[in-house]
Amino acid sequence: MLSDKEIFEIILKECKKALKKCEIPICAIITYENKIISKAINRTKNNVLEHAEIIAIKKAFRKLNRKFLNGCKIYVNLEPCIMCSFAIVLSRLSEIVYVLREPKFGGTYSLYQIPSDIRLNHRVVVRKVNYFENEFIELLKLKFQ
Numbered sequence: 001m002l003s004d005k006e007i008f009e010i011i012l013k014e015c016k017k018a019l020k021k022c023e024i025p026i027c028a029i030i031t032y033e034n035k036i037i038s039k040a041i042n043r044t045k046n047n048v049l050e051h052a053e054i055i056a057i058k059k060a061f062r063k064l065n066r067k068f069l070n071g072c073k074i075y076v077n078l079e080p081c082i083m084c085s086f087a088i089v090l091s092r093l094s095e096i097v098y099v100l101r102e103p104k105f106g107g108t109y110s111l112y113q114i115p116s117d118i119r120l121n122h123r124v125v126v127r128k129v130n131y132f133e134n135e136f137i138e139l140l141k142l143k144f145q
């Protein structure tokens, strides 16, 4: 049984690798029935739309081979942006678990609350957790300084 903490341990390792490859240290993991079915880091160096969440969602669709991702949870170290928050709603994931708030682009809490907007046709449970908070802050600072 994978715990939230164990998943964020993997995300932390992936973020460190991303930084070495000069990518933004953001990693998304999608689980289904408590198993990891996809994992991705940001690939925005050459394409500004290739956020970790979008890549992870595409991989999850290929893996499960179905139209929606009901029952899947997405874990990410940074609050999903507006685009990714809506992609998560469209894909009908069940839950978002994240660590850091994103005051500039955040679409699950900071600027908009897309996953809990009752006007949309699907709602996603959002949970903010604190695993490795300081480590994630440091990694993002290293990238942007």
Ligand SMILES: [Zn+2]
Pocket: 051, 053, 080, 081, 082, 083, 084, 085
């Ligand atoms: Zn995004």
